[in-house]
Amino acid sequence: GGRDVWRFSPDEHRGKRNAMYQTPRWKTMRLQQLGKQPLCQACLCRGIVNTASHIDHLFAWSQLGNDGFYNNILQSLCPECHSNKTALEQQGIY
Numbered sequence: 645g646g647r648d649v650w651r652f653s654p655d656e657h658r659g660k661r662n663a664m665y666q667t668p669r670w671k672t673m674r675l676q677q678l679g680k681q682p683l684c685q686a687c688l689c690r691g692i693v694n695t696a697s698h699i700d701h702l703f704a705w706s707q708l709g710n711d712g713f714y715n716n717i718l719q720s721l722c723p724e725c726h727s728n729k730t731a732l733e734q735q736g737i738y
Contacts, residue, residue: 661706664713674699677718686725696720703735 664670677699687694700721705712721729732738 662737664710669714673714673718677720681720683720684722684725685719685730686721694722696722698723700726700729704738 667679672711674723679695682696684692684696695696698721701721702719703712705716729738
């Protein structure tokens with residue numbers, strides 16, 4: 645069947661990408677961003693006040709490379725808005 649057919653998997657790169665989120669530098673940047681903007685930016689645009697817990701890279705750094713991880717525009721988002729934006733990016737819409 646199809647199980648023995650090798651296919652490229654984004655999971656191969658996911659481990660390296662996820663490791664970026666564990667660095668002390670990122671953890672500091674994340675706390676600074678939440679301190680500056682504790683509310684979800686996308687909800688605020690719709691007139692909704694919602695606490696942010698995710699930090700979003702405005703420009704998908706997976707497309708820019710590791711430099712884009714730290715050199716980017718960050719925005720605070722709630723989990724739902726972050727998931728929605730990620731889904732749009734994966735479709736090439738955002």
